Amino acid sequence: MRLKSKAVLLTGGSQGIGQAIALKFVREGARLAIADREVKALEETVSLLRAEGGEVLPIEADLQDKVQLDRMIDASLEAFGGIDVLVNNAGICRPAPLLEISEEDWDQHLTINLKAPFLASQRMAREWIESGKTGTIVNTSSVNGIQAEANQAHYNASKGGLNLLTMSLALELAQSGIRVNAVCPGFIETRLTRPAIQNEAVITEYLKSVPMGRVGQPDEIADVVLFLASEESRYITGHCLVVDGGQVIKLS
Ligand SMILES: NC(=O)c1ccc[n+]([C@@H]2O[C@H](COP(=O)([O-])OP(=O)(O)OC[C@H]3O[C@@H](n4cnc5c(N)ncnc54)[C@H](O)[C@@H]3O)[C@@H](O)[C@H]2O)c1
Numbered sequence: 001m002r003l004k005s006k007a008v009l010l011t012g013g014s015q016g017i018g019q020a021i022a023l024k025f026v027r028e029g030a031r032l033a034i035a036d037r038e039v040k041a042l043e044e045t046v047s048l049l050r051a052e053g054g055e056v057l058p059i060e061a062d063l064q065d066k067v068q069l070d071r072m073i074d075a076s077l078e079a080f081g082g083i084d085v086l087v088n089n090a091g092i093c094r095p096a097p098l099l100e101i102s103e104e105d106w107d108q109h110l111t112i113n114l115k116a117p118f119l120a121s122q123r124m125a126r127e128w129i130e131s132g133k134t135g136t137i138v139n140t141s142s143v144n145g146i147q148a149e150a151n152q153a154h155y156n157a158s159k160g161g162l163n164l165l166t167m168s169l170a171l172e173l174a175q176s177g178i179r180v181n182a183v184c185p186g187f188i189e190t191r192l193t194r195p196a197i198q199n200e201a202v203i204t205e206y207l208k209s210v211p212m213g214r215v216g217q218p219d220e221i222a223d224v225v226l227f228l229a230s231e232e233s234r235y236i237t238g239h240c241l242v243v244d245g246g247q248v249i250k251l252s
């Protein structure tokens with residue numbers, strides 16, 4: 001087991017990519033604190049994880065609220081006596097043309113996708129440094145943090161920021177033995193992308209941009225997050241690992 005007895009705090013773990021990470025981590029022996037703001041989905045995922053024999057702590061939290069974010073970290077530390085791995089996975093994506101993005105939309109994308117990972121990572125880094133322990137952080141970023149996609153200015157900016165945040169954290173925390181990496185998924189089948197996938201004309205056109213010619217699955221991202229969270233990646237830090245079927249290597 002690659003995460004045997006490791007304590008993990010995972011945000012946005014109740015569905016999609018986060019749920020796949022949760023399942024994989026529990027099967028690899030992790031004790032898992034799983035935070036989400038969607039209570040019903042959280043409960044369903046926790047039942048699934050417990051059926052796998054997982055030691056799981058559900059935490060209801062909206063990461064836009066710093067009080068709830070701090071409470072999430074306090075509860076995880078208290079339950080497990082420390083955290084070894086933080087996975088900042090929660091994120092939103094509500095496409096809109098540039099001229100129609102409201103200030104509220106901009107703020108929500110930047111708060112959930114960038115500010116919350118910053119606050120959670122800073123808090124955990126303080127905990128690790130003050131207690132003389134080390135840990136690892138994995139951020140779920142996106143290929144939209146590397147290249148711009150139309151109708152996603154707010155999302156692109158949040159994920160571009162998350163990639164540079166990943167590198168900045170890695171740079172300043174390396175000497176404390178703390179590694180920080182990101183995974184950059186391409187087009188993965190979750191509720192965020194399902195409407196497009198179910199539209200034959202849209203998906204056929206979209207897949208022309210993916211050399212491997214297919215949509216990715218959440219567990220294909222979870223495998224990479226597991227690698228970045230485990231000892232197997234012990235000499236890797238500040239890396240944003242693209243998992244996209246070859247999409248970003250293509251010029252046209
Ligand atoms: N699906 C894709 O194609 C794709 C591609 C690249 C990156 N990503 C990223 O992967 C991550 C997971 O996305 P997904 O596709 O699984 O989406 P999803 O909507 O299925 O899952 C996101 C989870 O985050 C939670 N969440 C959102 N805002 C929150 C908040 N304020 N507080 C607490 N929880 C919150 C949601 O409740 C949900 O459970 C996101 O960061 C997303 O940007 C997804």
